Amino acid sequence: MKTSALGRIALATGITALTTGLIPTTAHADDATVERKVLPVLVEFTDSSFQHPDKVKESTPDTYFGAKKDSLASFFSELSRGRYKVVPVVDDQYVGPVKLPMAASCDHGEINTLTQKALAEQGLVRGEDYDSLSMVFPAQKTGCSWAGLGSVPGPYTWINLYGTASGLGVVGHEFGHNLGLGHQMRSVCTDGNLVDCKENGTSAKSMMGGGGPAMGISAPEMIRAGWLDDSEAVEVAESGTYELRSLHGEGSGVRALDIPMGEDRLVVEYRHAAGSFDQNLEGVHAYRVPKGNYGSSSLIDLTEANKTAGNDAPAEADAITSLKDVASKVSLAVTSSGDGGVTVRVSLNGEDLSDVADVPEETAAPAPEHTGTDTDAGDGLPDGAEAKSGGQEKVTGSEGSEAGGSENLAATGGDSGTLLLAGGGVALVAAGACALSLMRRRRRA
Numbered sequence: 115m116k117t118s119a120l121g122r123i124a125l126a127t128g129i130t131a132l133t134t135g136l137i138p139t140t141a142h143a144d145d146a147t148v149e150r151k152v153l154p155v156l157v158e159f160t161d162s163s164f165q166h167p168d169k170v171k172e173s174t175p176d177t178y179f180g181a182k183k184d185s186l187a188s189f190f191s192e193l194s195r196g197r198y199k200v201v202p203v204v205d206d207q208y209v210g211p212v213k214l215p216m217a218a219s220c221d222h223g224e225i226n227t228l229t230q231k232a233l234a235e236q237g238l239v240r241g242e243d244y245d246s247l248s249m250v251f252p253a254q255k256t257g258c259s260w261a262g263l264g265s266v267p268g269p270y271t272w273i274n275l276y277g278t279a280s281g282l283g284v285v286g287h288e289f290g291h292n293l294g295l296g297h298q299m300r301s302v303c304t305d306g307n308l309v310d311c312k313e314n315g316t317s318a319k320s321m322m323g324g325g326g327p328a329m330g331i332s333a334p335e336m337i338r339a340g341w342l343d344d345s346e347a348v349e350v351a352e353s354g355t356y357e358l359r360s361l362h363g364e365g366s367g368v369r370a371l372d373i374p375m376g377e378d379r380l381v382v383e384y385r386h387a388a389g390s391f392d393q394n395l396e397g398v399h400a401y402r403v404p405k406g407n408y409g410s411s412s413l414i415d416l417t418e419a420n421k422t423a424g425n426d427a428p429a430e431a432d433a434i435t436s437l438k439d440v441a442s443k444v445s446l447a448v449t450s451s452g453d454g455g456v457t458v459r460v461s462l463n464g465e466d467l468s469d470v471a472d473v474p475e476e477t478a479a480p481a482p483e484h485t486g487t488d489t490d491a492g493d494g495l496p497d498g499a500e501a502k503s504g505g506q507e508k509v510t511g512s513e514g515s516e517a518g519g520s521e522n523l524a525a526t527g528g529d530s531g532t533l534l535l536a537g538g539g540v541a542l543v544a545a546g547a548c549a550l551s552l553m554r555r556r557r558r559a
């Protein structure tokens with residue numbers, strides 16, 4: 115069969131490249147930099163091949179490692195401000211197509227097992243030669259309800275590819291899961307006291323909450339990823355007035371306030387156009403972090419409005435100007451804004467905000483050591499990184515239930531206990547980024 119022959123040729127070429135083409139590992143630029151060796155593998159089934167293999171092969175290096183801003187490497191480099199580098203493993207930057215000895219199916223575990231077996235036969239071993247495995251396969255016969263699937267956290271992504279390329283909306287989102295991020299939901303609390311909050315859709319403030327790559331990720335997710343240090347994500351230990359700069363963009367300053375709120379945390383950010391991010395988003399937003407699990411935060415929306423990257427609502431439509439949680443006696447108010455920054459007054463003990471003293475940022479309480487450490491070398495965080503996790507392997511029930519509508523799936527390949535979250539597809543209300551790409555596909559079709 116023609117496609118099989120193509121596959122074999124490609125595989126043979128791949129083997130040739132592999133014997134000579136392993137890219138040597140470079141040392142970390144500094145302790146704060148993570149270098150992630152990512153291996154995209156094009157896989158085909160006994161009864162299903164890529165319809166346009168040459169175009170898939172051409173697009174894959176661009177999608178993962180290209181110089182343009184819409185590559186995974188560029189995206190994470192800008193978002194992390196150089197802390198997270200996505201690097202290729204082999205000269206061709208991808209392997210395949212590899213023909214797996216299985217009929218087309220959505221059995222992600224079997225796809226993973228057989229792909230790793232095929233790679234091992236080529237001398238490529240996960241954890242040694244590559245850190246992260248991204249399996250890209252033709253969607254036509256798999257029957258998957260999702261466009262992408264990612265382990266949370268973990269090293270695996272599955273891309274159920276229609277057409278010739280998956281955009282950053284799918285690939286970036288699934289790699290976000292690998293960083294330990296679940297889907298970011300939206301909690302509407304219009305009574306203003308955070309008591310009667312109702313979950314209503316996704317945050318739209320993050321690519322993990324249906325915002326697409328243009329929204330980057332939110333402050334609690336930046337903390338979870340280890341991309342804000344203690345001077346950038348300040349733990350608020352006493353009432354006071356704090357200056358916040360924009361969450362994204364170059365420069366220094368405080369980018370997030372991390373406030374105790376009962377058993378949970380309240381993370382506050384200021385979103386403002388910066389680089390590739392937040393061109394249509396302006397204002398202060400707040401998130402509830404359940405029991406310190408920064409990968410499972412939800413937007414606290416005090417309005418019925420929901421500013422997304424794509425809708426016509428004003429950029430500041432659902433920004434907050436003040437917030438009060440009666441139960442934990444926490445309140446805050448935005449007291450000024452301008453010049454790319456805002457001033458936020460915070461009361462931790464029920465004290466009237468007008469009585470909170472204006473204290474310069476420098477005299478704010480020094481941030482204590484972040485609680486929670488992450489020793490899982492497989493989740494893409496630097497060794498010993500002070501990533502705030504606090505149970506990063508747990509995601510909320512709603513997130514878990516989105517994995518194809520089934521129970522929490524155990525990942526294959528030795529990461530039992532790791533959850534998988536799918537993006538895109540009919541059952542997946544939260545994966546706006548992936549749903550977006552599905553819509554684009556339909557238009558092309």
Ligand SMILES: [Zn+2]
Nearest residue numbers: 535536537545
């Ligand atoms: Zn997802």
